Amino acid sequence: MWLxxxxxxxxxxxxxxxxxxxxxxxxxxxxxxxxxAVVDDATHRALLLTAGADQVLNRQLLxxxxxxxxxxxxxxxKTLFVLSAGDLPRRSDKDEFxxxxxxxxxxxxxxxxxxxxxxxTPLSSLAIDPQGQWVAAYAGASEHATFVENPNEIVFxxxxxxxxxxxxxxxxxxxxxxxxxxLTFSPTLQLPSGPRRLLVVETDLDVSILDLDHLHDxxxxxxxxxxxxxxxxxxxxxxxxxxxxDGDPESNADARIGVRLTGDTNVVTLTLGAVxxxxxxxxxxxxxxxxxxxxxxxxxxxxxxxxTDGGIRLAALVPGEAKGTLVDPDTSITTDVALPASxxxxxxxxxxxxxxxxxxxxxxxxxxxxxxxxxxxxLGETAGTPYRSVEALGIxxxxxxxxxVPEPNRELKVxxxxxxxxxxxxxxxxxASPLETxxxxxxxxxxxxxxxxxxxxxxxxxxxxxxxxxHPIPLVLSRSITNVFxxxxxxxxxxxxxxxxxxGFGVTVxxxxxxxxATSRVYSGLLLEGL
Amino acid sequence: MKNLVRASITLxxxxxxxxxxxxxxxxxxxxxxxxxxxxxxxxxxxxxxDSADAxxxxxxxxxxxxxxxxxxxxxxxxxxxSHPYESTAPAPEQEEGVPPLQSAHDTRESFWxxxxxxxxxxxxxxxYDPFADNSQLWQFSFAATRTLLTAGRFSxxxxxxxxxxxxxxxxxxxxxxxxxxxxxxxxLEGRFHAATWLYGxxxxxxxxxxxxxxxEDPSSPTAELDxxxxxxxxxxxxxxxxxxxxxxKPDKHVPRFWFTPEIGYAWSGSTELTLAPKGAADDxxxxxxxxxxxxxxxxPFARMSVDLSF
Numbered sequence: 001m002w003l004x005x006x007x008x009x010x011x012x013x014x015x016x017x018x019x020x021x022x023x024x025x026x027x028x029x030x031x032x033x034x035x036x037a038v039v040d041d042a043t044h045r046a047l048l049l050t051a052g053a054d055q056v057l058n059r060q061l062l063x064x065x066x067x068x069x070x071x072x073x074x075x076x077x078k079t080l081f082v083l084s085a086g087d088l089p090r091r092s093d094k095d096e097f098x099x100x101x102x103x104x105x106x107x108x109x110x111x112x113x114x115x116x117x118x119x120x121t122p123l124s125s126l127a128i129d130p131q132g133q134w135v136a137a138y139a140g141a142s143e144h145a146t147f148v149e150n151p152n153e154i155v156f157x158x159x160x161x162x163x164x165x166x167x168x169x170x171x172x173x174x175x176x177x178x179x180x181x182x183l184t185f186s187p188t189l190q191l192p193s194g195p196r197r198l199l200v201v202e203t204d205l206d207v208s209i210l211d212l213d214h215l216h217d218x219x220x221x222x223x224x225x226x227x228x229x230x231x232x233x234x235x236x237x238x239x240x241x242x243x244x245x246d247g248d249p250e251s252n253a254d255a256r257i258g259v260r261l262t263g264d265t266n267v268v269t270l271t272l273g274a275v276x277x278x279x280x281x282x283x284x285x286x287x288x289x290x291x292x293x294x295x296x297x298x299x300x301x302x303x304x305x306x307x308t309d310g311g312i313r314l315a316a317l318v319p320g321e322a323k324g325t326l327v328d329p330d331t332s333i334t335t336d337v338a339l340p341a342s343x344x345x346x347x348x349x350x351x352x353x354x355x356x357x358x359x360x361x362x363x364x365x366x367x368x369x370x371x372x373x374x375x376x377x378x379l380g381e382t383a384g385t386p387y388r389s390v391e392a393l394g395i396x397x398x399x400x401x402x403x404x405v406p407e408p409n410r411e412l413k414v415x416x417x418x419x420x421x422x423x424x425x426x427x428x429x430x431x432a433s434p435l436e437t438x439x440x441x442x443x444x445x446x447x448x449x450x451x452x453x454x455x456x457x458x459x460x461x462x463x464x465x466x467x468x469x470x471h472p473i474p475l476v477l478s479r480s481i482t483n484v485f486x487x488x489x490x491x492x493x494x495x496x497x498x499x500x501x502x503x504g505f506g507v508t509v510x511x512x513x514x515x516x517x518a519t520s521r522v523y524s525g526l527l528l529e530g531l
Numbered sequence: 532m533k534n535l536v537r538a539s540i541t542l543x544x545x546x547x548x549x550x551x552x553x554x555x556x557x558x559x560x561x562x563x564x565x566x567x568x569x570x571x572x573x574x575x576x577x578x579x580x581d582s583a584d585a586x587x588x589x590x591x592x593x594x595x596x597x598x599x600x601x602x603x604x605x606x607x608x609x610x611x612x613s614h615p616y617e618s619t620a621p622a623p624e625q626e627e628g629v630p631p632l633q634s635a636h637d638t639r640e641s642f643w644x645x646x647x648x649x650x651x652x653x654x655x656x657x658x659y660d661p662f663a664d665n666s667q668l669w670q671f672s673f674a675a676t677r678t679l680l681t682a683g684r685f686s687x688x689x690x691x692x693x694x695x696x697x698x699x700x701x702x703x704x705x706x707x708x709x710x711x712x713x714x715x716x717x718x719l720e721g722r723f724h725a726a727t728w729l730y731g732x733x734x735x736x737x738x739x740x741x742x743x744x745x746x747e748d749p750s751s752p753t754a755e756l757d758x759x760x761x762x763x764x765x766x767x768x769x770x771x772x773x774x775x776x777x778x779x780k781p782d783k784h785v786p787r788f789w790f791t792p793e794i795g796y797a798w799s800g801s802t803e804l805t806l807a808p809k810g811a812a813d814d815x816x817x818x819x820x821x822x823x824x825x826x827x828x829x830x831p832f833a834r835m836s837v838d839l840s841f
Contacts, residue, residue, distance in 0.1 A: 016660035023705040042704075057819055478752045478816070503749030504706060504756075504821075523819035524751040524808055528661065528704060531823075 019043050019531050027527060029499045031485035033077040033447060034108035036497045038505060040527050041068040046082065046103060047505075047526060048112050051487060051495035055509040055521035061530045062114045065099035069122070075130040077447070079104040079159075083137055085122035098122040100137060100157060100168075109490040117168055119155060127183035133160050134212060136199070138180050151179035154201075156215055169215055173223055177236075178203030185212070186244040189255040192274035193286035200257055202239040207259055207270070211285060221284045226270060226291060228261065238262040245305035247312060256329055257289070258314045260300040266293050267300055267316050269329040294332040296325040301344040306360040308379040315362065315379070319344045324364075324377060324390075340375055340392045341367035347402050349376075352411050352427045363413065363427075364390075365399040373399045374415065374425070374432075395432050397421055406449040409467050414452050416443055422454065424470050433470045437463075446486035446494065446512065453496060455481050462498060464515045475517050477508050486512055504528045637781040638840075639727050639774065640686055641678040644789070648672045648836025650694050652797055658804050658826030661703040662710035662744050670696030672834055674718060688720045692736060707747040712828060714740045714764055714797075727781075728774040740764035740799045740828055746806065752814075756806035756821055764828070768795025772838065789838040794831070801827040 022042035030037045038047040041064075048060040065084025072081045080103040087095035098119040105112045125140030135157040139149060156169040173180065182202040188195050201208040201223070210223040228237040240262040247254030259268040270289040275282065298318035306315045306326070313326040313335075319342035326335040344366035353361045359380020365373065373395030395415065403414040415423040415432070420439055423432040438461065441454040455462045460477040462484065482501040489495055494512030499505075504525035511519060652668040659666070676690030692715070699709030716738025724730040745757040770793030777787060804823040811818045 015665050016663070020660050020664075020703055055817065479750070500750055503751070503754075504704065504746070506750035509819075517816075519817070521817040521819050522752060522808070523821070525746065525748045525756050525806065525821040526750075528746065528748070529822055531660075 017531070024504060024527050027501065027505060028071065029483055029485070029501065030071055030073055030080060031077065031483075031487070032073060032080060034105070034488040034490070035112070036485045036487065036499065036507070037071075037080050037103065038499075038526070039064065039068055039071050039082060041066075043527075043531065045530070046080065046101075046114075047530075048103070049497060049507060049526070050108070051489050051497065051509055053489070053491050053493070055495065055511060055519060057497075057507060057509050057521065057523050059526065059529060060112055062101075062103055062112060063116075064101045064103075064114075065116065066096045069124045070126055072126045072128050074104075074128055074132055076132060078106075079132070081126055081128065081135055083123065083126050085124075086119075088122065100126075100135070100155075102135075102157075102159070108488045117157060119168070120170075121149065121153070123153075123155065127185070129185040131185070131187070131197075133197075134158060134185060134199075136183050138183065141181055151175075154180065154183075158216070161216070171210070171215070171220065173201060173203075173208055173210075174225065175203070176206060176225065176227060178205035180208075182239075182241075184242050184244065186257075187246065189244070189246050189272065190249070190252040191255055191272055191287045192252050194252075196287070198244075198272075200242050200244065202242060202259075204238055205236040207239055207242065207257070207268075209257070209270075209272075209289065224285055224289060226268075226289060228259070228268060237264050237266070239268075240300075241303065243303055243305055243314075245312070254312070256305065256312075256314075258303050258305060258329075260303045260316065263299065265298055265300070266295050267303060267314060267327060268293055269314055269327065269332075271329060292329060292332050294327045294334060296327065296334060297321060297336070298323070301366075302346050304346055304348060304362065306348065306362065306379045307350075308359050313379075315346065315377075317343055317346055317364070319367070326379075337377070337389060339364065339377075339390055341372040343367045343375065345402075346377070347404075349413070349427055352404075352413075363402060365402055365415070368398050368418075371396045373397055373417070373423075374402075376430075393425070393430060393432055395423060395434075399423075403443060403445050403452075405445060405452075405467060406447060409449040412449075412467055414443060414445060414467075424452070424465075424467060435465060435470070435472060442483075444484050444486060447488065448486075448494065451486065451512070453484050453486060455484050455498070457481060457483075462510075464496070464512075473515055475510065475515055477517065477520075478522065479506060479508070638784050639778070639781050639787065640724050640730075641681050642784070642787070642840040643678075644676045644688070644690075644838050644840040646672065646674040646676075646692075646791065646836040646838040648791070648834050650696075650832055650834040652832035653830040654828055655830055656825075656827045658824050659710070659828075661746065661804075661823055662701055662708050663698045664701050666830070668696060668698060668712060668828070670694040670712065670714070672836055674836075676718060676720060678722075684724045686722045686724065686730075688718075688722065690718050690720075692716045692718050692738075703746050706749075708745060710742060710744040712740060712742045714738060714766075716764065716766060718766075722772075727778055729771060731771045732769070734766065734768045734770070734793070734795070736766040736768075738764055738766075742802070742826070742828060744804065744806070744826070745809070751808040752816075752818075753809045753811075755809040757809050758804055758806045758823075760802035762800035762802045762828075764797065764799035766795055766797050766832070768793050768832075768834070770794065770834075784841050787840045789840060791834075791836045791838055793834045793836070795833075797829060797832050799828045801825045 025042045027040045036049045046062045046064050050058045064082045066087050067085040069085050070083045082101040084099050086098040100117045103114045123137040125138050127136040137155045139151045152173045152175045154171050180201050184200040186198040197212040199210040206227045208223040208225045211221050214221045240260050243258045245256050253273050255272040257270040269292040272287050275288045296316045298321040300316045301319050302317045304315050316325045322339050322342045324337045343364035346362045346364050349363045350360045362377040364375040372392045375392040378389045397417040397419050399415045400418050401416040405412040411428045413425040420437045421434050425432045444453045452465045458480050462475040464473045479500040481498050483499045485497045496510040496512045498508040505527040506524040509521045650670045650672045653666045672694045674692035676688045678686050678688045680687040694714040697711045701708050716736035718734050718736040720732050720734045722730045722732045741761050743759040748756050772789045772791040775788040804826050805820040807820050
C-alpha cells in the first residue's frame with residue numbers, strides 16, 4: 001500500500017518545462033526578402049517562415065537573446081537584427097548578458113544562420129547602415145535600464161569584417177550636455193583626403209561627425225562636434241533631421257551635411273572641406289566642417305539637397321508659409337517659391353521622371369486638410385521662373401505617404417491618403433489612378449515592383465492590385481489580418497503571408513502571383529511548435 | 532489531484548483493515564471436512580511405563596480394557612496422493628474453520644472476476660507537456676477476467692479491460708488544453724495462490740491506446756486545434772489480490788470481494804502530434820498542421836481496484 005502511495009507521490013514531483021507557462025505575449029512580425037520573422041521574446045526564439053510551392057509553409061527556429069528591446073531589418077531585407085537587454089539581475093550562470101543577435105541568409109533557397117554578440121551593458125536603439133556594413137547600438141531616448149548608464153556610448157558592429165576585427169567596437173562620444181538621439185550613415189563622400197564614409201550623430205544639442213573608415217584604428221580618431229546655436233541667444237538648438245550630399249562629382253571639397261532644427265527657422269549647412277594648412281597642432285581628422293546658418297523665415301518640416309539650374313541648393317519646406325526655400329550653401333542666399341499648399345514632405349523623383357541633367361524634380365505631399373494632394377516642383381526651372389516651377393496634380397485628398405515602387409516600375413508611386421482612397425501615380429505621364437477602399441487601408445508593396453497589397457487591419461479584407469493594369473483582385477480571409485508580407489519563394493514564385501497575430505499565431509499563405517483563397521493554406525498555433 | 536491521492540491512501544487503509552478482518556477467525560457454517568483421507572486407523576497405545584506408576588493417582592475404577600489392535604489391520608495412514616497438502620501436521624496457513632484450497636473446483640481459485648478501480652500513471656514524454664502541467668495521468672479502470680487453467684497453486688486467467696481518463700485542467704502558453712486517453716487491452720494473468728485469501732499475479736495486457744489532444748487556440752479558424760491517434764500498447768504489472776470475504780463455500784459460486792493493488796509499466800507506441808483546426812477534415816479550405824513532435828504514453832503506473840468474483 002505504501003508502494004502504491006509512493007508511486008503516486010513520485011508522479012506528482014515532475015513538472016513540465018516552464019516555457020509552456022509563458023504566454024505568447026506581443027510577438028511581432030518583420031518582413032524579409034524571402035521570409036517573415038516572428039520574434040517570440042517569451043521563449044527567446046525567432047521563428048522564420050518561408051513559403052514553398054502549393055502554399056506550404058516552412059518553419060525554422062533560431063535562438064535570440066533574452067528580453068528583446070528592438071528589432072530592425074537591413075535595407076536589402078536579408079538580415080534581421082535583434083537587440084536584447086539580457087537578464088537583469090543575473091542570478092545564475094544561465095542568465096544572459098545583453099546581446100545583439102544577427103540573423104541572415106544568402107538567398108531564398110538557403111537556411112538562415114544566426115550569430116550573437118554579447119554586450120557589456122543593455123542598450124535600446126539600433127541604427128542600420130543602408131549599405132549593409134555597419135550596425136550601431138546606442139541608448140537613445142529610452143528610460144534607463146540600469147542603475148548607471150553611459151548615454152553617449154555607441155557600440156559598432158562591422159558586418160564585413162573578418163576576425164579579429166569582427167568584434168564590437170565601443171565608442172563614447174564626448175558630450176556637451178546632449179545624448180545621441182539619431183544616427184545617420186552617409187554614402188561614400190569624396191573628401192579632400194579621399195573617399196570616406198561618415199556617421200552623423202544628432203544629440204539633443206549638437207551634431208557630431210564620426211569617421212567610419214577609421215573606426216578600427218588602434219588610435220581612434222575623435223568625432224567632430226558641431227555645437228548648434230542661432231547666434232542670437234546662448235540657447236542651444238535641437239537638430240530635427242539631417243541630409244547628406246556628395247556635391248559635384250568633379251569636386252572633392254563640396255560634400256555637405258544639411259541640418260534642420262526643431263522649433264527654429266534656421267537651417268544649418270556643414271561643408272566638409274580640407275583642414276586649414278596653418279592649423280597647429282594638426283587635428284586628428286583630415287577634414288573640417290565649415291558652418292553656415294541660414295534663416296528661411298519659418299519652421300522647416302523637410303529638407304533635401306537639390307540640383308537646380310543655378311547649382312546645388314538646400315531645399316527647405318516651410319509649411320507655415322506655404323512655401324519652399326532654396327538656400328545657397330556657399331552664400332546663404334535664399335530664394336522663396338510659393339507652393340499651392342502647405343506641403344510638409346518632399347521626395348526627389350528626378351530619375352523616375354526621366355529628365356536628369358535639367359535639375360531635380362521633387363514630389364511634394366503631406367499637406368494636411370488640403371485638396372492639393374501632391375505637386376511637382378521642377379527645380380531646373382526655378383531660377384527666374386519660380387511661379388511656373390510647381391504643378392499640382394489633380395488629387396483632391398491629402399496624401400500622407402508616398403511609397404516608391406522598385407524596378408521594373410520605378411516610374412510609379414503609390415500614394416497613401418488619410419481617407420479611403422489610394423492612388424497609383426505615374427510620374428512619366430503624370431496620371432494618378434484612384435483605388436477606393438471600404439474604410440482605412442494599409443498598403444504593402446511587393447519587392448518585385450509588380451503589386452501593391454491593400455488590407456484592413458483587424459478584418460479579413462485583402463486585395464491584390466496589379467501595378468501594370470491597376471486591376472484589383474479582392475480576397476476575404478477567414479481570420480482578421482494583422483499584417484501582410486510579399487516574399488520570394490525558392491522556386492522563383494512569390495507568396496503573400498497574411499499574419500494573424502492572435503492566439504498562438506496564425507498565417508494564411510496565398511499565391512502572390514495568382515492569388516486565390518481557394519488555393520490558400522491556413523496555419524495556426526505556430527508559436528506552439530518547437531518548444 | 533489531491534482528492535485522488537487522499538482517496539488512494541484511504542483505500543489502502545481500508546484494504547489493510549479488510550485484510551485483517553478477513554484473517555480473523557470466521558465462524559464456519561459448515562462442519563469441517565476431514566482432509567486426511569478415509570480409512571484412518573487409530574494408533575496403538577504407548578507401552579506402559581513402570582516409573583510412572585508411582586505417580587499415577589490411585590484409580591477408583593479398574594482401567595478399561597484396551598482393545599488390542601488386530602494383527603490383521605496394520606496401523607497405516609492413508610493420504611490421497613493427489614492432494615497438494617500432504618502433511619501429517621495441519622498446514623501452518625490453514626485457519627481453523629476455513630477450508631483450504633482444494634482443487635480446480637475451488638471458487639476461491641477459479642472464478643469470474645470483474646474489477647473497478649483507479650489507475651495513476653506517470654508520463655515523462657515531452658510530448659505530454661502541452662496537455663498536462665505535471666507527469667500524472669489518472670484513469671478509471673474496468674476489467675473482467677475468467678480463470679482458464681488451474682494447476683495446483685497456480686492458475687491462469689484472461690479477460691478484457693478498459694482504462695480511461697482525461698487531463699484537462701491545463702494551459703499551453705495560456706490557451707486551455709487537454710488530453711483524453713483510453714486503453715483497451717486483454718489482460719493475461721498468471722496467479723500464485725499463496726492462501727485462500729491471497730494470490731499474487733503477474734500480468735501482461737496487450738492492447739491499444741487511443742488519445743485525443745486539443746488546444747483552444749484562437750488563431751485556429753475554429754478556435755481549437757486537435758489531434759487524435761491510435762497506437763499499440765501493452766501493460767506489464769505485478770500485484771496481489773486480497774480476499775475480503777466471504778472465505779467459505781469454496782465449492783459454490785458466491786460473490787466474493789477482493790482488493791487488488793498493482794504496479795507496473797505501461798508501454799505504447801509513439802504517435803505524431805500534428806494538430807489541425809477542429810473540423811478541418813470537413814473544410815474544403817486547405818489547412819496546414821501544427822507540429823508538436825511525437826507522444827508516447829509510456830511510464831510506470833499503479834492501480835488499486837475493488838473486485839467482485841463469482
